[in-house]
Amino acid sequence: MKIVALTAGRRNANCEIFTIEALNAAKELGAEVEMIRMLDLEIHSCAVCWPCPVIMKGAEHCIYKDDAAWLYNKLFDADGFLLAAPCYSLTPPGQLIAIRDRIMGPRVDIACNWKMKQMVKNDLTDKFGDMEIDDRIFRRKVGAMISVGGATTEHWVSLCLASMQTLMFPAQFNVCDQMNVTGVAEDGAATLFPELIEQARQLGRNMVKSFEVDVPYELNDAIDHKKPYYGPEGYCPMCHQNLMMFYPDSDKVSCAICGIDGKVSVEDGKVKFTFTEEAMSHSRHLFQGLKDHDDEVFEVAKALKDKLPLLPENRKAYKPLEKEFLIKPPSKQPKQA
Numbered sequence: 001m002k003i004v005a006l007t008a009g010r011r012n013a014n015c016e017i018f019t020i021e022a023l024n025a026a027k028e029l030g031a032e033v034e035m036i037r038m039l040d041l042e043i044h045s046c047a048v049c050w051p052c053p054v055i056m057k058g059a060e061h062c063i064y065k066d067d068a069a070w071l072y073n074k075l076f077d078a079d080g081f082l083l084a085a086p087c088y089s090l091t092p093p094g095q096l097i098a099i100r101d102r103i104m105g106p107r108v109d110i111a112c113n114w115k116m117k118q119m120v121k122n123d124l125t126d127k128f129g130d131m132e133i134d135d136r137i138f139r140r141k142v143g144a145m146i147s148v149g150g151a152t153t154e155h156w157v158s159l160c161l162a163s164m165q166t167l168m169f170p171a172q173f174n175v176c177d178q179m180n181v182t183g184v185a186e187d188g189a190a191t192l193f194p195e196l197i198e199q200a201r202q203l204g205r206n207m208v209k210s211f212e213v214d215v216p217y218e219l220n221d222a223i224d225h226k227k228p229y230y231g232p233e234g235y236c237p238m239c240h241q242n243l244m245m246f247y248p249d250s251d252k253v254s255c256a257i258c259g260i261d262g263k264v265s266v267e268d269g270k271v272k273f274t275f276t277e278e279a280m281s282h283s284r285h286l287f288q289g290l291k292d293h294d295d296e297v298f299e300v301a302k303a304l305k306d307k308l309p310l311l312p313e314n315r316k317a318y319k320p321l322e323k324e325f326l327i328k329p330p331s332k333q334p335k336q337a
């Protein structure tokens, strides 16, 4: 098994310490391991070209020739992806989100790519022409996440693991363990918490253990079972986190991360969430949940199809105001002689 870790914190600091411990424990079980430091990467944010050359032809064909294609190949040649990130203002650092939008997210969404593959195979489209779909994204892989926050209150790290999941589910790196570290702020303070160090080592071992379990997985028949999860439990039975959406005047809840709908109640003064098997089968941690979204986006496009010819004319109205309002930063000013 090969594990690639991406660390998004300071050099030699807490995220890296936990990551090194996890990788070393996985290595002791025979895994081949590598660590990539986000601060070493030059990755431009996505310009959202359409059609996207990354989807059509692969990461090397992006308009930006930076480290994104290299990182993409590292991640998709691996069997396991360990992501460690510090919490900055409740979320992981912005550069990680920029990386997601360049090479992860919809570009590697297995449902979207599977659908395009079927269309190309069955000659249902000339739009995608000689498109090349990277079969590596369909392989069943494992993921693990470590979030590190300096605060001791959980609501100060509320969106960190949740946001990190958005790099995991599109290409189905099945998260098998996760750590939500709080109260570790000083550079290197991780070393002062032996129980957290051991938790990181166990996370590394769990990646190997989870990867070694064979699960039925065949997209054509939508047989889709996640690799086993060994981490801490949460209210959501699919992503094992606690970030729920509530709807006014209703007992309906949705997991904000994996999108499953359920019901909330209070029993003996304790909050309880109930999710049916049917609802769980539509989690975005499974092919079906991603496909639901792909279908909904397709419907949105279909509903507007007849009106698309109006857009060039409609957009013209914005040009004069754009000219009036838009200012350019110094880097985009004409060079002085």
Ligand SMILES: Cc1cc2nc3c(=O)[nH]c(=O)nc-3n(C[C@H](O)[C@H](O)[C@H](O)COP(=O)(O)O)c2cc1C
Residues within 6 Å of the ligand: 008, 009, 010, 011, 013, 014, 015, 016, 085, 086, 087, 088, 089, 090, 091, 148, 149, 150, 151, 152, 156, 157, 183, 184, 185, 186, 187, 188
């Ligand atoms: C810009 C910035 C914002 C931060 N915001 C939060 C926060 O919202 N919640 C939190 O728990 N810690 C916050 N922290 C603390 C870091 O998460 C903490 O120091 C962590 O150990 C950094 O990881 P590292 O040691 O791997 O760099 C913030 C730190 C910085 C630099």
